[in-house]
Amino acid sequence: MPAHQRSEAAEQVLEKINALLPEIEQRAQQTEDLRRIPDETVSSLEGAGFFKLMQPEQWGGHQVDPVTFYEAVRRIASACGSTGWVSGIIGIHNWHLALFDQQAQEDVWGADTNVRISSSYAPMGMGEVVDGGYKVNGSWAWSSGCETADWVFVGGPVIKNGKPVDFVSFLIPRSDYTIKDVWNVVGLRGTGSNTIEVKDVFVPRHRMLSMRTMSMGQSPGLEQNTAPVYKMPWGTIHPSTIATPIVGMAYGAYHAHVEHQGKRVRAAYAGEKAKEDPFAKVRIAEAASDIDAAWRQLSGNLQAEYDLILAGEEIPMELRLAARRDQVRASGRAISAIDRLFENSGAHALENGTPIQRFWRDAHAGRVHAANDPERAYVAFGNGEFGIPVGDTMV
Numbered sequence: 001m002p003a004h005q006r007s008e009a010a011e012q013v014l015e016k017i018n019a020l021l022p023e024i025e026q027r028a029q030q031t032e033d034l035r036r037i038p039d040e041t042v043s044s045l046e047g048a049g050f051f052k053l054m055q056p057e058q059w060g061g062h063q064v065d066p067v068t069f070y071e072a073v074r075r076i077a078s079a080c081g082s083t084g085w086v087s088g089i090i091g092i093h094n095w096h097l098a099l100f101d102q103q104a105q106e107d108v109w110g111a112d113t114n115v116r117i118s119s120s121y122a123p124m125g126m127g128e129v130v131d132g133g134y135k136v137n138g139s140w141a142w143s144s145g146c147e148t149a150d151w152v153f154v155g156g157p158v159i160k161n162g163k164p165v166d167f168v169s170f171l172i173p174r175s176d177y178t179i180k181d182v183w184n185v186v187g188l189r190g191t192g193s194n195t196i197e198v199k200d201v202f203v204p205r206h207r208m209l210s211m212r213t214m215s216m217g218q219s220p221g222l223e224q225n226t227a228p229v230y231k232m233p234w235g236t237i238h239p240s241t242i243a244t245p246i247v248g249m250a251y252g253a254y255h256a257h258v259e260h261q262g263k264r265v266r267a268a269y270a271g272e273k274a275k276e277d278p279f280a281k282v283r284i285a286e287a288a289s290d291i292d293a294a295w296r297q298l299s300g301n302l303q304a305e306y307d308l309i310l311a312g313e314e315i316p317m318e319l320r321l322a323a324r325r326d327q328v329r330a331s332g333r334a335i336s337a338i339d340r341l342f343e344n345s346g347a348h349a350l351e352n353g354t355p356i357q358r359f360w361r362d363a364h365a366g367r368v369h370a371a372n373d374p375e376r377a378y379v380a381f382g383n384g385e386f387g388i389p390v391g392d393t394m395v
Contacts, residue, residue, distance in 0.1 A: 009049075010064045016048035017072050025079040028190075029353050035183055036147050036192030037086050045076075045087060046114060054095040056225045059105065060113040061094065063227040066237065066302045070244045074295065077248025078255070081362030082190030084245040086145035092241045093117040093153060096169070098230050099219035101206040104171055108151055117171075118146040120196055121155035121238075122370070127170055129160040133204040136170050141182075144193040150174045152196050158208075171207040172198060187365025211393070228309045233320055235395040236305055239327045242371040243298060243334075246363050250291045250334035253359035257341040258284060260349065260356065283344050287337040294330035294337075301326055317384060320395050325381040328374040335363045370394075 006014075027038055045051065053069045055061020069091065077084020097105055097117060108115050125138010140154045152172050157164035180195040213219060214234055222230060261284070262275050301323035305315050342349060342360040349356040366372065371394065380392035 005065075006068055007062065007064065009062050010053070010068050013049040013053060013062065014068070014072055014075070017045075017050060017075055020044050020048055021075065021079040024076060024083050025355075028080040028083070028355065028358060031080055031082050031190030032358065034192075035189055037083055037145060037190060039148075041083055042148050050076075050087060051091055051094065051114070051116060054091055054098075054229070055109075055113070056094075056098045056105075056227065056230075058224060059109040063098075063225070063229055065229055065306055066232055066240070067299050067306070070240060070299065070302065073241075073244045074248040074251065077245035078252035080190070081245065081249040081252070081359055081366075082188050084248045085188055085191050085362070085366065086148070088241045088245050090116050090118065090145045090149065092237065093119060095230065095232075095237065096153065096209075097171070097221075098225040099214055099221040100171065100209050101220045102224050103206040104209075105221065105224075107173075107207065108171070115151065116145075116149045117151040117153060118143045118149035118196075119153040119155075119169075121153065121169065123156045123167070125154060125198060126156045126164075127158050127168070127203060127208070129158060129165075130202070133202055134158065134170065134208060136172065136198050136201045136203050138198050139180075140196040140198070142193045143179075143196045144188075144191045146179050146194055146196060147192050152177060154196060154198065155211075167211045169209050169211070170203045171209075172201060172203060176201045185365065187361035187363070189361075215393075228306065231309045232302075232305060233315060233395075235320055235393070236302065236323045236327075239324060239371040239377075239394060240298060240302060242366065242369050243327045243331045246331045246366045246372075247291065247294050247298060247334045249359045249363045249366070250287075250294065250337050253338045253341055253356055253363075254284070254287055254291055256355040256359065257287075257345055260345055280344065283340055287341050290333045290337045294333040297326040298330040317390070317395070321381045321384040321390065324377045324392075324395050328372055328377040331367060331372045332374055335367055338363050 024041060027041055030038055050072060052061040053064045057063050073084055073088040076087045120140035120143040124140045127134035127136040153169045155169050158166040158168055178197045180197055183192055183194045261280055308315050338360050342356055345356050376392060380390045380395055383390050
């Protein structure tokens, strides 16, 4: 969204995030070593108002447009990939909670509007129908930022009479699950994406939200939270939350590469300064174009969908499919650009602690997320073009 259309509060949050970027960048190695986001960083982001961007006004939030939120995520990820990844995921959960029953929102935010939620939406468990709600069991991997959260969303089927009848998100408080520390990985090391274990936990009915209900625009939270942003489709919001940090990492890698090349002297070429190499200039031009294209398509589709909502119009499936297509394309372009920059940064870029190798590892780790599976998104788009049923729930 153009800056002149943003609220003053949203602009202030973005300005505060800009001021935080140097300290987030300085903590990037600490974040990786801790295998989670440092408490100081979480506190700084909270103080800047980042986590309130997607939170409803009734709970002290800003309920901003989606482009503003993802712009904030992109900037954070340009300083530290892991921090950007967790920030986007934790931040978007306030949008998701806004779609739940009002009582569920009261359960979470009633006593403290700064409470945070992590998630693991993949169906690694289930909820069996019981009186008044569900008995939930499962072991959900990859819950990014779970150590910073007081609640969790877990996804899975609802089982009734031994058969699945719906696919939903369950909302569970920290007292009802355990965190298994298993996150020892090559990239996104600082995200603390550990495993959530739930055993025989009762979840009341109001703390469940059907994915089908949400996709039909009939979420109970819409009765109170009427801001346009809550009418955005899940199939655009969720994948964008995964792609945006990767684009942010590409911007960070680009700036790190340019700074590095500006000082680099190539011993193998008789002391030639890298910045005088014409091929180096071609490479950065190509990378810059691809990274900008990734962000412009990603943010442009978000804005196009949001504009239709503002106009009181339905978002056509054609646009939703294009947004999904361009979301995976954005991730692909960003990662390819990072690859090109990394490959041409010289041996010093391989050293532990350098930002370029960290962005390279983090971006490739983000690539394996299911939302970044390009073939499925492209097939869905192609089906739409040929009038064939799409067959993809993430649209």
